[in-house]
Amino acid sequence: MSTLDGHVVLVTGGGRGIGRAHCLELAARGAAVVVNDPGVDRDGSGGGGGPAESVVAEITSAGGTAIAHTGSVTVWDDARDMVARAVSVFGTLTGVVNNAGILRDELITSATEQAWDSVVDVHLKGTFSVTKHACDYWRSMAKSGRAVDAHIVNTVSGAGLWGNVGQAAYSAAKAGIAALTSVTALEMQRYGVTVNAISPLAVTRMSAGFFGEDRASDPELDPACISAVVAWLQSPQASWLTGQILRIDGRRLIRIAGYAEAPQHYVARNGERLEFDELQQAVRWLWGTAPRGLAGPLPVRA
Incomplete structure (x- = not known):
């Protein structure tokens, strides 16, 4: 039996980069995957179903199970529909990977309201929206007497933990996701839901220009290096761990201890x-x- 047989996992931003790697890893381990991606550009403009459909095709051609969803995490009803679609097609939802994100880097002195709102909407509101509707479903299951062993994996970053020049909106949103991870873990533990976050380092279109030329082709920064951790956090083996952040830097797995006196x-x-x-x-x-x-x-x- 594969590690995640019987699991159904929704991955937002699953059409490219790290999200695509998550979807492929989860499917390879037996999970049915809902690949959510509206197909927007790095800055959130444009859109189309191509990236999500492409990943679904990769999974199904390899013998896995997946469906595409092209809604936006910034739209409340779209987030609700992602959860409902998973349940209607596969009969359940056992996990969420909140991975969707965009970048619009600006110094504070040149920042615009529109750019701030766009970044915070996708990262922070988007993570909350999908989390809220998934948690509603799992709470309802638990209240009806059904056993729940569900897992949420959020995505933070070093910018959210320590800040980064030119990324006020992105850093603030990621810091908010770290706090949201803690709160959701506290509230949902009674219902059998674990909530953790990863802080990944990988070369993707989102991180283009962040790494120097010497690391741009580093195999340790392949997005696929991140996804084994996500798959483990979606497995029953991780049901004891909640409210934590794990940073993945190539071969290194690092516990983030958080704020402490x-x-x-x-x-x-x-x-x-x-x-x-x-x-x-x-x-x-x-x-x-x-x-x-x-x-x-x-x-x-x-």
Whole structure:
């Protein structure tokens, strides 16, 4: 039996690049795949069903099972229909891979409202829209007494974790997806749904120009290198893991620990609340740059 026999997985942005690699890997492991892709260009313009249909043809010619869906994740009813189509055709939905994305890079000082809205709509709203309708379906299943073992895999990036010049909208959207991953994991765990995210490094049309010439043909940056992790996160083997981010950099799998409190803290010297006059000492001490001889009591370590 293949790893994902009986699974039905919806992949958004599945027509090219990393999304295409996910679809092929999932299908090769036995899953039925809903390949969603409206066929837009890198910046979100244009459109057409060619990319989704092409991936479906690849899967079916290899003996797998797949259908195409060309709706947009930015359209609420399209997102609902993706879930409904999976259930109507295959009888169930066991997983979602939120991968759809566009890029419109701009410095903050030259950014336009339209470009900001477009990027945030596809990445953040799109991830939420598909997630919401899938979660509605799984919650209804659980409420009716049926067993649920479902998996959501979201897509974040280094730009969302640490920022990147010229990518305010993209970074903010990806950071939002990281937070959405945590919230959805907390809310859906009771219904048998795990929610994790990947932060992939790969050479695709989306990342064109990001890698230097020396890495542009690096086999470790082939999109297919990412997809084994996604397939594993869609499998029952991953049902214990939720609310986490895994970064894939070639052969390296890295756990992202997220925001964490530093191991020390400063206590207000009056014992009640922080005062303006002590913050120069307190903050510089927290960052390890406090000069010797500053007036006031020593900070307290946790």
